[in-house]
Amino acid sequence: MSAEKPAPVRVLYCGVCGLPAEYCEFGPDFERCKPWLRANAPGVYPDELIASSSGGGDDKDVDKVGERLQGVGISDGSSSASGSASASKQEEVKRLPGGKLKKKDKQEVVIEKIVRNKRKCVTVVKGLELFGEGCSVKCYEENDCVCVKLSDASKKLGKKFATGASVVKGPTEKEQIDVQGDISYDIVEFITDTWPDVPESAIFFIEDGRKVAAA
Secondary structure (H helix, E strand, C coil), X not given: XXXXXXXXXXXXXXXXXXXXXXXXXXXXXXXXXXXXXXXXXXXCCCHHHHCCCCCCCCHHHHHHHHHHHHHHCCCCCHHHHHHHHHHHHXXXXXXXXXCCEEXXXXXXXXXXXXXXXXCEXXXXXXXXXXXXXXXXXXXXXXXXXXXXXXXXXXXXXXXXXXXXXXXXXXXXXXXXXXXXXXXXXXXXXXXXXXXXXXXXXXXXXXXXXXXXXXX
């Protein structure tokens, strides 16, 4: 014997706003929906909520409506307020594919001197691109862009120190600038002069495995 198919659920739609009746309070004009709800869906909302607005009322009636709303599981607005607060706290959170969240990277430049093949020295510059996120079309229109682009930064570093510089992916798959040679002696001054939005307090060196402030 085959199992009985479940009966389809019938949804009552509001004749005013077109939303399901239980969602009218979230619609564009709940007041206009109230007469239709009273006539066609009296059991969806408490009577106090869909009663005609008289322009008055007292605190006891408001409290009573709030209690009734909690009893039938309809939001009285506090949940939306808390939702707005939590949304504002997540403004600096980035949503990745799959729904995972990633916090915005801290704006700082990290400089590290690496010796390869026992004699070849490379100065690695990480984090400059974090100071370029505010770049806009206006920067290009006015030809006065102070935002950092890694491709441009590598060219400027190579030209300044008369050496090779290129944008590569580091061990963590993030882009960084590899500059041939040890240029750590005056790179901080060059960075702050070339890109004023990068403060000296946001520049760090890696020394003996520790991060040390340049300032």
